[in-house]
Amino acid sequence: MFVKKLMKAKCVQVCVFFCCAICISYYAYMDQIFKNTNQVSIEIGEVHVVLNNTNHTHMILWWNQPKWIESFPRKCGYCSLTTDRSVFSKSSVVVFSLANGNIGSKPPVENIKRNQNQIWIAFSLETNVANSWNREYRNKQWKNMFNWTWTYRPSADIFMPYGKVSERLKPLSKNYSMIFQRKKKFAAWAVSHCNAHSLRDKFVEKMRMCLQNKSIDIFGKCGPLKVSSSEFPTLLNNDYKFYLAFENAFCDDYITEKLFANYNNDIINVVRGKSNYTKTLPIGSFINTNDFRNINDLVRYMIKVSENETLFSSYLIQKDRFQAWGNLKEQYQQSICEICQKLNNPFLKRKSIVNTEKELGQCIKPGDV
Structure with missing residues (x-):
């Protein structure tokens, strides 16, 4: 009996010992968990402190800056621009112009040695057609190297339209009646890029063949007529009913300054390109060649508009409800400010672009000629 009581007492002692050991271990474990949780919270807080620092100064490096940008603004907010390649490693952003030379057949550093916090931007206001002479950025070494695009396409990370x-x-x-009465000439076209990829030269030639007692006057290097850029808007306003805003390439979203530069004039723009113009221009303010079965139908409709005061005026009335902006310097300034704003965004997105050429959009040969 005594032995049984002794064994029972020892069992109780053992149970108490194990219970205490478990409690001590659990306390130590939970204490470590709370410490780790607090440490994670502290670390997350520190990360957010850095990312939320919107007053941080960023350097934007132009690796091969186009000449036409040289006189443009070099600063916006807490961001400044430079062309000094010696500050490459210190730059938050490096911009590579795809349409210009000196980009290099391969990136300046290998991906494995690259600063992973640095943003590389592919810049181009030209199409793949215009960039065809420069194939450096199409080399396989450039794949997955760019993080953002800066182009005329609305889908770009930095959207910089021509207008x-x-x-x-x-x-x-x-x-509007007076405007209609004073215009005695049919259509004008200013062009200096002859034999373009869009076949616009052949298109205009066929348009002229469909006209009888009306004409399309061609100005610039590709035509017989000459006029200064300062006098051309006045000429359009006073004399012509239509202006041919035909693009040099049929590429996605490609609408250049030729449309925006003449939009505010008392003239109807006739557009031809691959872009969806109704996303850019108000319906009823322009004529799109793609809306007609063939060139003959287009010309017949233009003649009808040119001879009908009410119909002609309806285009101008609709157009005068809007205003075009086409200052490339201002568009550039806005783009720089957008880059700066993105850099100071705590939720900055840094992606990897596999095919830069694809990002510039598809270009095709038109089938209307």
């Missing part, structure tokens, strides 16, 4: 159209606070009011 924009916005609605006026108050539509213009004009004597």
